[in-house]
Amino acid sequence: MATEYGQGYGLHAGPGHPGNAEGRRHRLPAALRAPVEGRTWRELGYVLLSLPISILLFTYAVTMVSLGAGLLVTFLGVPVLAAALAGCRGLGSVERARARGLLGLEVGEPEPLRAKRHGLMGWVGAVLKSGASWRSLLYAVIQLPWAVLSFAVTVTLWTLGWSLLTYPLYFWVFPAYAGQDGIQLYGDEQRRIYLDNPFEISVTAGVGLLFTLATPWIVRALTMVNRLMVHGLLGPSRLATRVVELESDRGVVVDTAAADLRRIERDLHDGAQARLVALAMDLGLAKEKLREDPQVAARMVGEAHGEVKTALQELRDLARGIHPAVLTDRGLDAALSSVASRCTVPVQVEVDLTERPAPAIEGIAYFTASELLQNVSKHARATRAAVEVWRSENRLMLQVEDNGVGGADISRGSGLAGLAERLDAVDGILVVDSPAGGPTRVTAELPWRAERAR
Structure with missing residues (x-):
């Protein structure tokens, strides 16, 4: 297994690389540049489009479902209801594409229809049994009230913020064309208050600036709910995702x-x-x-x-x-000590387990530590290393640390990537912390499964 410590050490991203702080540095802080960022305007466009689209979705869903429910006393009700659900699935595809383009949300396709038999009735049965179809219908129904609320809040805040912020620019319009001294705050038969002096105009612009700076973050919070609805109702279910995994x-x-x-x-x-x-x-x-x-x-x-x-x-x-005999006979402590003795650098082994895990998990932990120590010997240029194994609730934790040159990167398709895939196959996780110059710390998490009686 080749981790290529040396090749990764000392490499730095260029100025435009996403991982480089230099390439991502802005002259203005996020709070000040938010009103003019492209992301903000895309989110604004998403909210504004949501109202007419949600009206279309709601109208279609309620009309078709009501028609199908009304016709259930006849044979036509079931196909009409299936057509309504199929239409909601199709409109859900449009919504996923809109969320992808304007919100940058990547949502996978829901599980496909699986008809047990051919023909119209097979298709109708598959549509009606599909959970994705009913989730799309639910999305079409609940999207409208949220879209109305988001539209009202967004338009109100954007209009108020920019109107107050630019008030010094169009203040002259009120006395010239409206016959009043400015924006009226209060008025009755005896008294009227206008924003008409330089101090009041400046304060008004300042309040408008606060609204203008805060509105993008409020809109972003509103669109987070849209993200959750699209991801939860229009994407694949947890069960389908788990099956794919x-x-x-x-x-x-x-x-x-x-x-x-x-x-x-x-x-x-x-x-x-x-x-x-x-x-x-x-x-x-x-x-x-x-x-x-x-x-x-x-x-x-x-x-x-x-x-x-x-x-x-x-x-x-x-x-x-x-499969080493010492692992079967004496467990992880003795087996890892044996591996550590063959490493080219001194290795401290500490195993804190009150009972042995299942043989499969124990074997994966052993071979993971073996390959990581092999990396230390071949690539790390370290002078010492340490292996720790312990149990944390329902997880078996394994950590290998060395003081070498660092630079190990799991994303470069090295041997660490293959090791991560092996761990993932049993619901395990591999976390690599290896900054340039070291130290390197690799942590593996495995599900805890108790050993059965041998």
Whole structure:
């Protein structure tokens, strides 16, 4: 497994790289530039469009569902109701595209329809049984009241803020064309109060500035509710998402198992098998030389004896790579201590477990620590390392830390990415903290599953 510590160390993003603070630095703070940012205007456009679109959605949903419900006494009611739900699904696709374009919200497609039989009735049954169809209908119904509230609040605040802020620019309009001294704050038969002197005009503009600066954040908070509705009602359900994740994880497990089998076959073919073939040939030659030249035959047998020892060591290493006996017999503490003893730097091992986890989880934790310590030996240029294992509620925690050069990056498709995929296949998590210059801290979380009676 190649983590490529050295290659990642010392590399810095360019000026325009998203991860570089220099490329993202602005002259104005966020509070001051919010009213003129593109994101703010896109969110404003989303809120303004939501009102007419929500009216269309609500009208279509209520009309079609009411028509379908009214026709349920006949055969036509069920297909009409299915058509209403299908239309809501189609309009939901438009809403996902609008949220993607204006809010930057990426929402996946809901689970597709799965008809158990062909024909119209099969399609109708699939639509009616689909949870995504009913969630789209619910979205069409509840979107309207929220859109009305968002539209009213947004238009009121934007109009008020910009009107007060620009009041010094159009103040002359009131005495010139309206026949009054300015914006009227209060008036009755005896007294009227206008904003007409320089101080009052300045205060009005200041209040308008506060409204103008605050409105984008209020609109952003309103659109957060829209994001939640689109994500929760128009996207895939948690169950469907979980099924997709499990299918992906199953593919990772199958690929990993196939890769391990190929590695074992290659190691056997290129290592122990080749050595045993050569050993058999050497013993055959020694047998032929036994009568003619016993001394040469003895020397050849001695060399063959050394080859046997080497082949046995290779077989032991291969067996240890498949599943070490010390892990099965004595658990993680002894197995990790054995791995640490073969590391090129001193390693402190601390295992704090009151009971053993399930063999599968224990094996994954062992091989994760082994590969991380192999990285330390090959790439980290460290002088010491530490391995800690403990249980936190229903999670098994494993942490490997070294004082090397750092620069390990899981996003570059290195061996760490493959290790993360293996952990993800069992609902595990791999977190890498490796700044340039070190230290590197890799934390793995695995689900805790208690060991069954052996």
